[in-house]
Amino acid sequence: MEPFEIHILGCGSALPTTRHNASAQIIKIGNKQFMVDCGEGTQVQLRRNHIHFSFINHIFISHLHGDHCFGLIGLISTFGLLGRTAPLHIYADPMLEELMKPQIEFFCKGMHYPLFFHGIDTTRHQTIYEDNTITVETLPLRHRIPCCGFLFREKPKRRHLLGDVANFYNIPAYMRQSIKDGADYTTPEGEIIKNNRLTKDADPSRSYAYCSDTAPCNNSEFLRGVDLLYHEATFADSEKERAAQTFHSTAKQAAQTASDAGVKKLVIGHYSSRYETPSTLLAEARELFSNTIAATEGDIIRI
Amino acid sequence: MEPFEIHILGCGSALPTTRHNASAQIIKIGNKQFMVDCGEGTQVQLRRNHIHFSFINHIFISHLHGDHCFGLIGLISTFGLLGRTAPLHIYADPMLEELMKPQIEFFCKGMHYPLFFHGIDTTRHQTIYEDNTITVETLPLRHRIPCCGFLFREKPKRRHLLGDVANFYNIPAYMRQSIKDGADYTTPEGEIIKNNRLTKDADPSRSYAYCSDTAPCNNSEFLRGVDLLYHEATFADSEKERAAQTFHSTAKQAAQTASDAGVKKLVIGHYSSRYETPSTLLAEARELFSNTIAATEGDIIRI
Numbered sequence: 001m002e003p004f005e006i007h008i009l010g011c012g013s014a015l016p017t018t019r020h021n022a023s024a025q026i027i028k029i030g031n032k033q034f035m036v037d038c039g040e041g042t043q044v045q046l047r048r049n050h051i052h053f054s055f056i057n058h059i060f061i062s063h064l065h066g067d068h069c070f071g072l073i074g075l076i077s078t079f080g081l082l083g084r085t086a087p088l089h090i091y092a093d094p095m096l097e098e099l100m101k102p103q104i105e106f107f108c109k110g111m112h113y114p115l116f117f118h119g120i121d122t123t124r125h126q127t128i129y130e131d132n133t134i135t136v137e138t139l140p141l142r143h144r145i146p147c148c149g150f151l152f153r154e155k156p157k158r159r160h161l162l163g164d165v166a167n168f169y170n171i172p173a174y175m176r177q178s179i180k181d182g183a184d185y186t187t188p189e190g191e192i193i194k195n196n197r198l199t200k201d202a203d204p205s206r207s208y209a210y211c212s213d214t215a216p217c218n219n220s221e222f223l224r225g226v227d228l229l230y231h232e233a234t235f236a237d238s239e240k241e242r243a244a245q246t247f248h249s250t251a252k253q254a255a256q257t258a259s260d261a262g263v264k265k266l267v268i269g270h271y272s273s274r275y276e277t278p279s280t281l282l283a284e285a286r287e288l289f290s291n292t293i294a295a296t297e298g299d300i301i302r303i
Numbered sequence: 304m305e306p307f308e309i310h311i312l313g314c315g316s317a318l319p320t321t322r323h324n325a326s327a328q329i330i331k332i333g334n335k336q337f338m339v340d341c342g343e344g345t346q347v348q349l350r351r352n353h354i355h356f357s358f359i360n361h362i363f364i365s366h367l368h369g370d371h372c373f374g375l376i377g378l379i380s381t382f383g384l385l386g387r388t389a390p391l392h393i394y395a396d397p398m399l400e401e402l403m404k405p406q407i408e409f410f411c412k413g414m415h416y417p418l419f420f421h422g423i424d425t426t427r428h429q430t431i432y433e434d435n436t437i438t439v440e441t442l443p444l445r446h447r448i449p450c451c452g453f454l455f456r457e458k459p460k461r462r463h464l465l466g467d468v469a470n471f472y473n474i475p476a477y478m479r480q481s482i483k484d485g486a487d488y489t490t491p492e493g494e495i496i497k498n499n500r501l502t503k504d505a506d507p508s509r510s511y512a513y514c515s516d517t518a519p520c521n522n523s524e525f526l527r528g529v530d531l532l533y534h535e536a537t538f539a540d541s542e543k544e545r546a547a548q549t550f551h552s553t554a555k556q557a558a559q560t561a562s563d564a565g566v567k568k569l570v571i572g573h574y575s576s577r578y579e580t581p582s583t584l585l586a587e588a589r590e591l592f593s594n595t596i597a598a599t600e601g602d603i604i605r606i
Binding site: 014015016017018021040041043044046047048064065066070071073074077078081082095098099102103106107 | 317318319320321324343344346347349350351367368369373374376377380381384385398401402405406409410
């Protein structure tokens, strides 16, 4: 199967520490690369993780808190310095364009690539990106300001043609695509060979959901059965009041969300700077949802 | 003597690398801390170098290229999150205030400290900051956009009162300050004790100049005899045409400036990302000016 990888560039929260970077991820699906959030320092994290700048064409911003978007201006500017010509698409609350336009006009004069801002309505679940193989949907979240998560989903794939059987029947090349799409094959003699004798099941369509920042919210219906859920777990259970006040989640609440939605695997992140390590957060999440891991910068999580 | 230290937080240039951070320094003089330039990632560099955020009250920005100021919004925002109440003063081209105001209003709502932008005319040599012990002067530089360096200078200090002599003459406490300022002492019997018998020379008044970014320019008169000069050395001699085109300096040109002005020591920085190490740059500078060192992140250079 083609790669479907989450590269963790930053999984800290608002206050700077030397242990974590501000929020940013690269989602690699096949030969495509998508960025989710872009906190300060993301461009250096891309370098550190050997991710090619030129493959990044779509950036999704969950919300307009600095630790999720202050790295954008530097990245946009560096793309310009590197002579980029390919369009760059940024999906975010419409306010971002208004805030960044004057800076881009001033700092990125003479930039040779087009930059498109796509305003998103964070309160609605909708498909905001689609190409031949994947879709990206918004996941409304519950934070202090407008905020949404993102659900990356592979489209249904073609069935696998069984090479031996295809050769046995001498199936011509021009008919093979329709058979992968489910068609039967009729031999020159008029015999109908059922598709299930010619093909085996397609690879599963994988999915990844990013939910940060948010208080617990009812989005099980959208998260149902996803392969991997990245969910913020800013606080331990002992700080659940602070979590509620600031519209964040505890590790336990993240695990409850994963459990309610029946996701296959949970990765927690967005740790408060008060925690030296995420061990307490991880232990608390695992009590409720055992297939949980704790994100670390540099991690590549494969689906 | 009280400390006079330059903490190098970043000495890379515009393109991000994992070897260097974007430009930023802390100048510690006595118990005061000044920041010069604030590239992306500076707040994490402050943490890494154990520099207290709350002691930073004055930030001087040389010019409005991203690698010298993209870290400001994150720092200003973090100061707010940390509950800062002390005023923060930023000295920069007046355009910076215009560009940042909308972002600050949006991202730093409810911030409890006053923020003052002081517009500076980068084309003139003038004193832009003064307190009881130091002054900061602008140094006009020659770059693609308005740009100036900064000269930190201790004011003349008081002479040292010789304890033994003062006790011998029983000089009352209220007269000691004027003697440190150079006055003679008249004993109750009318004998005049000359100041040079009562005191020894004051500590020297130290000075530090920051010159980045710039093509070679005639500022020897302002740099004359400074203790330490930080000068950009973006390129090696083999790239001197590129240096001229982009209004940067070669290491050799930085050394020539140091030599012409008779500074005591030179530290080079702002290395182009093409150099894996600054060794060539350092060697080329030392050919002309032997007392040269190459800046590295984390360095503390004491004057």
